[in-house]
Amino acid sequence: QLVKINVSQSFQIVLGPLSDIHSVLGAVSDSALSAINQVTSSNEFPCPFADIYTKETIIKPWELNIPTDVTPYVIRDNFGNPISYSRMASETAESYLGRIYNKAGVCSAESSCCIAYDPLEPSCESEVYDDCDLGDNCVYPCENLKLGIVEGYKTFAILYDRERRMNADLGVMCPADFDDSCPTAEFKAAYA
Numbered sequence: 001q002l003v004k005i006n007v008s009q010s011f012q013i014v015l016g017p018l019s020d021i022h023s024v025l026g027a028v029s030d031s032a033l034s035a036i037n038q039v040t041s042s043n044e045f046p047c048p049f050a051d052i053y054t055k056e057t058i059i060k061p062w063e064l065n066i067p068t069d070v071t072p073y074v075i076r077d078n079f080g081n082p083i084s085y086s087r088m089a090s091e092t093a094e095s096y097l098g099r100i101y102n103k104a105g106v107c108s109a110e111s112s113c114c115i116a117y118d119p120l121e122p123s124c125e126s127e128v129y130d131d132c133d134l135g136d137n138c139v140y141p142c143e144n145l146k147l148g149i150v151e152g153y154k155t156f157a158i159l160y161d162r163e164r165r166m167n168a169d170l171g172v173m174c175p176a177d178f179d180d181s182c183p184t185a186e187f188k189a190a191y192a
Contacts, residue, residue, distance in 0.1 A: 018170060018171070018172050019172055021170060021172075022167055022170055022172040022173065025163055025166045025167050025170065026163065026167065027163075028159050028160075028162060028163035028166070029055065029156050029159035029160040029163050032152060032155045032156035032159050032160075033053065033054075033055060033058060033156055035152050036053060036058065036149060036152040036153060036156060037052050037053060039145050039148055039149050039152070040052065040053065040101070040149060042145075045129075046103075046106045046129070046141050046142060047103060047141065047142040047145050048072060048073050049101060049103075049142075049145070050072070051064060051066065055160065058093070058153065058156060059093060059157075059160070060093065061093055061096055061100075062085065062086060062087035062091075062096055064085075066085050068085070069084060069085060069086070070082040070083060070084055070085065071083050071085065071100055071103075073103050073104070073131075074103070074104040074115070074131040075099075075100075075102055075103065075104060076102045076103065076104045076105065076133045076140070077102075077116070077133050078104075078133075079115070079116065079117050080104075080115040080117055080131065083099065083100060083102075085100060093153060093157070094150055094153055094154065094157075097146075097149050097150055097153050098146060098149075098150050101142070101145065101146040101149050101150075102146055103140075103142040103146070104131040104132060104133050105131070105132045105133060105138040105139050105140040105141070105142075105143075106129050106130065106131065106132060106138070106139060106141060107126045107127065107128050107129060107130045107131075107132045107135075107137055107138060107139075108128065108137045108138075108139050109128060109137040110125055110126065110127060110128060110137075111124075111125055111135075111137065112124055112125075112135040112136040112137045112138075113125070113126050113130070113132045113134070113135040113136070113137035113138045114126045114130075114132055114134050114135055114138075115130075115131055115132055115133055115134065116133055116134040165180070165184050165186075168180060168181075168182040168183055168184050168187075169182075169183040169184055169187040171183060
């Protein structure tokens with residue numbers, strides 16, 4: 001005997017919890033992105049970084065909508081100049097972030113501290129807190145922040161990839177711009 005079953009209602013009983021799991025999985029990489037943004041938007045001396053990323057823009061950070069073409073600060077070993085926010089050739093996101101957050105140092109004393117405008121420059125003196133990239137009294141307080149941004153990006157990229165793969169395998173919705181199939185080849189191989 002055939003029984004009337006409301007397939008749509010039965011399916012919704014299963015789909016509801018799966019959608020909830022899908023939402024939770026979508027937040028796996030949020031803490032790593034938040035940590036990156038704390039550093040990239042600190043905007044304090046001597047590291048005046050003022051960039052805020054989303055999941056979409058951190059993957060391709062050169063696509064972040066920045067109002068200027070160059071960094072608002074001098075870059076280390078760049079002859080006292082800022083650097084372009086444009087991507088260089090096939091630069092990876094990791095290399096890009098390391099390049100644009102490679103801020104010049106600051107002078108901790110007036111002597112033996114300067115910007116290397118000319119590699120043959122005979123004297124190297126500046127004011128305390130001036131930008132520098134040469135000399136015994138040139139310190140790099142932004143170096144650890146730059147390394148933290150790059151390491152934070154690496155962590156984010158791993159978590160974001162896992163987040164997208166888990167969502168692809170869950171089957172509620174295939175992540176946008178997902179390079180793999182939904183579900184992933186690994187999931188298909190394990191459960192085929």
